[in-house]
Amino acid sequence: MKTTSLPLHHSGGATKSPDQAKLLGRVLPAGPLGYGWIGLHYPVNPYPLAPHIQNAVIEAVRTQIAAINNYPDSDTSVLRTKLAGYVADHARIAVTHENIWVANGCNEVLRQIFRTFAGPGGTVLGLEPSYRYFPVIAEAAGTQWSSVPTRTFPQRDIDAALTAIGKCQPDVVVIASPNNPSGDSFSIDMFEEVLHRLRSGILVIDETYIEMSTKDSAVQLIHRYPEKVVLCRTLSKAFTFAGGRLGYMIAGPQIINALRATQLPYHVSSITQAAAAVIIDRADEILAKVPELLLECERMVAYLQREGFDIPHSDAHFFLMGKFKDAHAVWEAYADIGIVLGDVGLPHYLRVSAGLPHENDQFLEATSNLLDLGKIAL
Numbered sequence: 001m002k003t004t005s006l007p008l009h010h011s012g013g014a015t016k017s018p019d020q021a022k023l024l025g026r027v028l029p030a031g032p033l034g035y036g037w038i039g040l041h042y043p044v045n046p047y048p049l050a051p052h053i054q055n056a057v058i059e060a061v062r063t064q065i066a067a068i069n070n071y072p073d074s075d076t077s078v079l080r081t082k083l084a085g086y087v088a089d090h091a092r093i094a095v096t097h098e099n100i101w102v103a104n105g106c107n108e109v110l111r112q113i114f115r116t117f118a119g120p121g122g123t124v125l126g127l128e129p130s131y132r133y134f135p136v137i138a139e140a141a142g143t144q145w146s147s148v149p150t151r152t153f154p155q156r157d158i159d160a161a162l163t164a165i166g167k168c169q170p171d172v173v174v175i176a177s178p179n180n181p182s183g184d185s186f187s188i189d190m191f192e193e194v195l196h197r198l199r200s201g202i203l204v205i206d207e208t209y210i211e212m213s214t215k216d217s218a219v220q221l222i223h224r225y226p227e228k229v230v231l232c233r234t235l236s237k238a239f240t241f242a243g244g245r246l247g248y249m250i251a252g253p254q255i256i257n258a259l260r261a262t263q264l265p266y267h268v269s270s271i272t273q274a275a276a277a278v279i280i281d282r283a284d285e286i287l288a289k290v291p292e293l294l295l296e297c298e299r300m301v302a303y304l305q306r307e308g309f310d311i312p313h314s315d316a317h318f319f320l321m322g323k324f325k326d327a328h329a330v331w332e333a334y335a336d337i338g339i340v341l342g343d344v345g346l347p348h349y350l351r352v353s354a355g356l357p358h359e360n361d362q363f364l365e366a367t368s369n370l371l372d373l374g375k376i377a378l
């Protein structure tokens with residue numbers, strides 16, 4: 001394994017999120033100040049699929065069931081072509097099926113990239129704070145995880161990050177934009193700076209939340225750096241398909257072929273392929289809900305800022321809320337009344353993901369009550 005003298009963090013990984021672990025066995029109250037169960041901890045799209053789209057998915061799956069004795073298309077050709085069309089339309093850039101690879105969720109895409117381009121003995125580097133499963137996925141790929149801490153959090157110290165990348169020369173740099181849990185986005189200029197510092201490694205830009213972002217996708221970089229840039233995306237968030245498990249990557253054909261060469265045969269089931277194809281066909285209709293969700297998020301942020309909370313700017317439908325003396329104690333205070341927020345390992349901030357409007361109303365009301373009761377110390 002490679003070692004480094006940089007001030008990097010190495011993680012052994014964990015399979016259960018702190019929220020899940022803390023909720024196990026807890027009986028959530030209903031009653032005075034009890035909200036039963038409001039989960040604002042997962043940054044998914046809270047709006048379910050419209051009934052007519054659900055029916056279209058069921059029909060597509062029904063057709064597959066009639067031929068379920070056969071293996072699925074190992075090349076996932078229909079899905080790759082549809083996704084290429086979606087990406088090209090939205091980025092106004094030429095993208096074909098040769099630029100797309102799909103798997104069962106972005107997590108699987110990431111594992112395959114880490115395995116193929118870093119693997120045992122290699123290093124994957126990320127910037128803190130970031131997606132808590134990056135180190136877990138690196139471990140699953142048998143790879144060393146290193147991260148550059150952000151000492152100026154919630155501001156980013158980009159210069160320090162670039163210096164660390166230049167010194168470490170990892171096999172893979174992974175950066176989520178918008179980032180989870182902080183919601184901040186990185187500029188295309190910053191990505192180019194990373195690329196200039198990487199001698200042979202690749203840059204993975206995780207665009208899981210791109211549909212929520214006001215920023216342009218970095219997809220143009222795949223043509224400028226066809227052997228060095230990979231984007232990964234998912235249908236889990238804006239597309240409301242987290243349970244369906246479909247993620248994809250966008251890259252130059254050489255990178256795509258390297259991944260296809262190491263994929264398991266028939267890795268995406270015919271049911272997943274058929275259901276996901278319906279979701280992509282209905283992209284415009286499904287994504288029309290995103291502005292509503294973002295308005296809800298803005299409404300929550302404005303209210304919380306008036307109440308005196310620190311909310312670093314977010315470019316997604318979730319945000320960090322602080323600055324608490326003890327974020328874990330505040331998490332407990334909310335959980336005690338049936339509201340679950342994201343405890344994302346930051347000592348002074350919790351992550352809040354916009355829910356349905358009535359859930360957001362209850363969360364805001366509960367926040368005022370907890371402040372009045374002195375249960376939130378800022």
Ligand code: PMP
Pocket residue numbers: 104105106107108131176179180206208233234235236242246247
């Ligand atoms: N990357 C980031 C930054 C995420 O936040 C998530 C999900 N929370 C993923 C990847 C994984 O997405 P998927 O459901 O497609 O595996």
